Amino acid sequence: MTTDDPRSSGDRMWEQESRFSRRAEVVSVHRLTETGTVRIRARVTDDRPLDYKPGQFLAIQQDVPGIGLQHSPYCMFMPAVADRSFEMLIRVFPEGPLSHYLASTRPGAPLYFRGPSGRSMLPKDDDRDSELVLLATGVGISPFHALLVHLLRNGDDRRIRLFWGLRLVEDICLTEELDALAAAHPNFTYAITLSQPSDDWTGLRGRLTESVPPLLETLGGKRYYLSGNGAMAEEMEIALSDMGVDRRFLHQERFFNARHRADQATVDAIVARFVASDLFSPRAEQQAPLLFAIERDVHGRKVGPA
Numbered sequence: 001m002t003t004d005d006p007r008s009s010g011d012r013m014w015e016q017e018s019r020f021s022r023r024a025e026v027v028s029v030h031r032l033t034e035t036g037t038v039r040i041r042a043r044v045t046d047d048r049p050l051d052y053k054p055g056q057f058l059a060i061q062q063d064v065p066g067i068g069l070q071h072s073p074y075c076m077f078m079p080a081v082a083d084r085s086f087e088m089l090i091r092v093f094p095e096g097p098l099s100h101y102l103a104s105t106r107p108g109a110p111l112y113f114r115g116p117s118g119r120s121m122l123p124k125d126d127d128r129d130s131e132l133v134l135l136a137t138g139v140g141i142s143p144f145h146a147l148l149v150h151l152l153r154n155g156d157d158r159r160i161r162l163f164w165g166l167r168l169v170e171d172i173c174l175t176e177e178l179d180a181l182a183a184a185h186p187n188f189t190y191a192i193t194l195s196q197p198s199d200d201w202t203g204l205r206g207r208l209t210e211s212v213p214p215l216l217e218t219l220g221g222k223r224y225y226l227s228g229n230g231a232m233a234e235e236m237e238i239a240l241s242d243m244g245v246d247r248r249f250l251h252q253e254r255f256f257n258a259r260h261r262a263d264q265a266t267v268d269a270i271v272a273r274f275v276a277s278d279l280f281s282p283r284a285e286q287q288a289p290l291l292f293a294i295e296r297d298v299h300g301r302k303v304g305p306a
């Protein structure tokens with residue numbers, strides 16, 4: 001994110017010291033897909049504790065050779081543990097300096113960071129009876145994985161449904177981990193939806209905004225978490241809110257496309273795919289007078305609620 005830095009390397013190191021003063025060391029780097037998803041495990045090497053909640057992130061800063069200091073946030077993939085190790089799931093971009101650099105590190109490489117920062121995804125205590133609906137695109141699954149492991153290991157028995165949007169069959173990973181969670185915890189289920197599936201793909205097809213709305217029988221009594229592509233998060237948030245979901249129950253974590261503004265036609269198309277009708281929807285209210293007006297024309301008498 002930061003390039004063309006005119007300062008000397010001494011100045012840059014000073015900034016690194018002051019703003020990214022924490023230290024860790026890479027423990028392992030595993031490439032999960034050929035399409036560029038990498039799982040990195042690291043351990044804190046400074047003398048401070050590392051405590052965080054699912055949903056929080058660290059800002060990592062590295063001096064990328066030939067480019068300069070780069071920093072970006074990365075969510076925690078696992079809940080906090082006592083030995084101060086942590087994991088991140090990183091999507092590597094062809095033109096992305098930091099993701100490339102991190103993916104190419106070896107065990108023992110130093111990491112500079114600050115944090116943890118950001119909001120916890122843990123549901124509030126008085127939300128115990130609410131179902132959780134988690135919608136992730138790509139590596140947006142990372143904070144959800146930390147949340148799932150934390151909740152399920154702690155005996156949370158509310159219904160939790162994860163929908164994970166990927167592009168290709170080749171992007172699929174982590175099924176062993178997710179299958180194990182689902183097998184051990186019947187209250188948890190997950191489904192992968194592919195936007196560019198192969199002909200023989202038998203799972204869900206289409207983007208999350210296409211495949212998920214018809215699967216939600218009801219919308220009330222749920223907490224919605226949207227993570228990854230800011231366009232998906234923005235469009236789903238507006239569509240769900242149009243369907244009557246209170247915005248307090250919608251939790252977003254945008255990894256990119258943070259400033260995306262949804263266009264009305266896209267939101268209308270998503271809203272039209274929902275089958276649930278259990279909530280008061282301002283949109284349904286807008287449409288109702290029109291329907292009643294048509295009925296009155298045809299039958300010449302007033303219809304609808306008294």
Ligand SMILES: Cc1cc2nc3c(=O)[nH]c(=O)nc-3n(C[C@H](O)[C@H](O)[C@H](O)COP(=O)(O)OP(=O)(O)OC[C@H]3O[C@@H](n4cnc5c(N)ncnc54)[C@H](O)[C@@H]3O)c2cc1C
Binds near residue numbers: 089093096097139142
């Ligand atoms: C709160 C927060 C948490 C984040 N957590 C993670 C995480 O856990 N794992 C992770 O891989 N990334 C995460 N990101 C994104 C990450 O911080 C960087 O943007 C990403 O690694 C690219 O950095 P780069 O230097 O390689 O490339 P850049 O030059 O910064 O970006 C390259 C291009 O990729 C786009 N891009 C960035 N992230 C994505 C993505 N996930 N999918 C598609 N396009 C993208 C950028 O908009 C840009 O156009 C998070 C971002 C935020 C704001």
